[in-house]
Amino acid sequence: MKDAEEYQKRHTSRWVTSILILIQAKLIDLASSSNSTVFAEPPILSLTEVRHLRRVVDHIPLRLWAVALIGFWERFTFWGLTAPWQNYMENELDSRNGIPGALGLGQAQATRIYCAFYIFYYISPLVFAILSDTRLGRYKTLCITTIVYVLGCAAVTATSFDRPLRAGLGLPGLLIGMLLVGLGGGGFKMLMVPFLADQYANDHPKMKTLKSGEQVITDRSLTLQYIFNLYYWVGNVGSLSWFATTIIERYVSFALAYMITLVSMVLATVVLFLGARWYIQVPPGGNILPTASRIIICASRNGFNMKRADPSYQLEHRGKSVPWSGQSVDELRRGLMACRVLLPFVMFYVCFDQMQNNLVSQAKQMQSGGIPNDMIPALNGIACIILGPIIQYLLYPFLYQRRIHFRPVARITTGFAFMALGMLYTAVLQHFIYSAGPCYSKPLACPHLWDTVKETPDGFSGQQGNYVNIWWQTPVYFFIGAGEIFALVTSLEYAQEHAPDGMKAIVQAISLVLAGFGSVFAMALTPIAHDPYLVALYSSIAVAMTVTTVIFWWLFHGYDEEEILKDNEAFGLDGTTDARKDEPGRQLDESILRSGPRPLSQNSMVTVTTYQELDAMRPQPVATGNMDNHGIRPLTPVREFSLQGGS
Structure with a gap:
């Protein structure tokens, strides 16, 4: 039995x-x-196989596109709302020169108010950043900012109708609206970057096979770069509202232009609230500010050296224990390093601010052919829409295939250079405006010519500026657009990746505070922001931006090399091989790759679980052996695996 x-x-x-x-x-x-296979167990891959796999952007989840849609409506609101402000403040309600206006404050005063708004817009997010990182979390705080934002748009809209304007309510209503929009919009702008990154939750690389049969590895760094460029591109599509509101402002009214932006912000708020159960909501990490403050104080007492705030150093050299970890010190050091890199953006924003005020006034001094002068800056959005895909899909892959590592500091330096070129072009253009008739160095200051301005059913026609066509401003906005894509988008990525987990919103807020300082400097320039000193103004800004670019590269270009070395050290690359240069013809000896203390041979097998390890095994050109057209050994057929469990 x-x-x-x-x-x-x-x-x-x-x-x-x-x-x-x-x-x-x-x-x-x-x-x-299927196109690719994902297994639960991490694979055992040879170094040759992993090192020569191309790294690609990972799959973008649907919820991330929804967040990008929210960003689209918010940017539609912001640029559509602020685009008419310079004319709204500068020109009179019934101006004889045919340029729309409402408050009649003049160029200098309007520019001061505009700069003051941006100062507040950039500085106010610090309150929301602390609230987000320590108390409410990013999603709940984001919801609060959208409500404040909507109230600001409503205040501007309600007081821009003809009757409130003639009753003297236009300026108070605008200032209240600026206060609320600056508070809500600044908080929204600061929180959207980390909230967007939260929606991509895959922290581990995966190996997959494309439809073409090529085996590749997903890369978090490339994916985040793609996400931020996508977000910025979508935002620039939204900024095309600039065209709509400036045309409506000229041919209908300011009130209708502002009402459209109010509706678009309501749509953004609805999409945000409806997705509450869908979005990834990272809880607040607790208040790490007291710990960060103690670490910084400890470092300042030890020669301002963050490494000396490490618990092991304090125990060995000071004989005392500290209540923080070495990891906390390292994360804070990386966050402070990111803030140092972002510091030169003060000058970048001085240049950027010219687009929203002085360049609008410059367009007014030119022959417009009936085109609203404050519509021309919308060309910046078009420039970003055109240049963004070219840079993302053509330039970056072209450089990557040739082992040219276009690291963050190099990209930011390139963006600074484009911004300097933009200001230089503006100065030259202003010189040509002053050299042209009929008013020369005093455009629009020829009263006898105002009689030639006649009102028609389609608006106004006649003499409106010196004999320089308004479309000569176009290159300025393409220079500024290239500067934004290379520098501004990279700064978002850099701040997000280098900030400690509990301080991501705070570091983003600090980057906006630096932009606020840029607006402070721009405001300081308003005493000379009028004719006939504008050539000197733009020339000075161009020189200052050029000097900033050179100093920035001189101070921080080593950070790019440190990034490469850190990636190499993560997998045991020692200094015997110059992996930083990646020059064609160099061969990386795989015997120096290490896993722990033991060196690995050519045929050794490793389990890859982090992006740092993948970066350490970046493909290197070889001098000998069978090579393809790019000087790289052909891939050895490998199996499809996930490099980390889960999808």
Whole structure:
């Protein structure tokens, strides 16, 4: 009887095993027919296989596109709302020169108010940043900012109708609206970057096979770069509202232009609230500001050296224990390093601010042909829409295929250079405006010419500026657009990646505070922001931006090299091989790759689980052996695996 039971158990076990084998075989067949396969177990891959796989952008989840849509409506609101402000403040309600206006404050005063708004817009997010990182979390804080934002848009809209304007409510209503929009819009802008990054939750690389049969590895760094460029591109599509509101402002009214932006912000708020259960909501990490403050104080007492705030150093050299970890010190050091890199953006924003005020006034001094002068800055959005895909899909892959690592500091330096070129072009253009008639260095200051301005059913026609066509401003906005893509988008990525987990919103807020300082300096320039000193103004800004670019590269270009070295050290690359240069013809000896203390040979196998390890195994050009057209050994066929469990 006992033998029969034992036989029955063995017989049943064999059937179960057979069934499991059949199921496993079926799953393998199904997986092999798809584009890529993901297994739960990390693979064992040879160094040669992993090092020569191309790194690609990961799949973008649908919820991230929804967040990008919110960003689209918010940017539609912001640029559509602020675009008419310079004319709204500068020109009179019934101006004889045919340029729309409402408050009649003049160029200098309007520019001061505009700059003051941006100062507040950039500085106010600090309150929301602390609230987000320590108390409410990013999503709840973001919801609060949108409500404040909507109230600001409503205040501007309600007081821009003809009756409130003639009753003297235009300026108070605008100032209240600026206060609320600056508070809500600044908080929204600061929180959207980390909230957007939260929606991409995959922290581990995966290996997959494309439809072409090529095997590649997903890369978090490339994916985040793509996400931020996508977000910025979508935002610039939204900024095309600039065209709509400035045309409506000229041919209908300011009130209708502002009402459209109010509706668009309501739409953004609705999409944000409806997705509450869908979005990834990272809880607040607790208040780490007291710990960060103690670490900084400890470092300042030790020669302002963050490494000396490390617990091991304090215990060995000071004989005392500290209540923080070495990891906390390292994260804070990286966050402070990011803030140092962002500091030169003060001058960048001085240049950027010219687009929203003085360049609008410059367009007014030119021959417009009936085009609203404050519509021309919308060309900046078009420039970003055109240049963004070219840079993302053509330039970056072109450089990557040739082992040219266009690291963050190099990209920011390039953006600074483009911004300097933009200001230089503006100065030259202003010189040509002053050199042209009929008013020369005093455009629009020829009263006898105002009689040639006639009102028609389509608006105004006649002499409106010196004999320089308004479209000569176009290159300025393309220079500024290139500067934004290279420098501004990279700064978002850099701040997000280098900030400690509990301070991501705070570091983003600090970057906006620096932009606020840029607006402070721009405001300081308003005493000379009028004719005939504008050539000197733009020339000074161009020189200052050029000097900033040179100093920035001189101070921080080593950070790019440190990034590469850190990636190499993460997998044990020592200094015997100059992996930083990646010059064609160099060969990386794989015997120097290490896993722990033991060196690995050519045929050694490793388990890859982090992006740092993948970066350490970046493809290197070789001097000998079978190579393809790019000087790289052909890929050895490998199996499809996930480099970390889960998808």
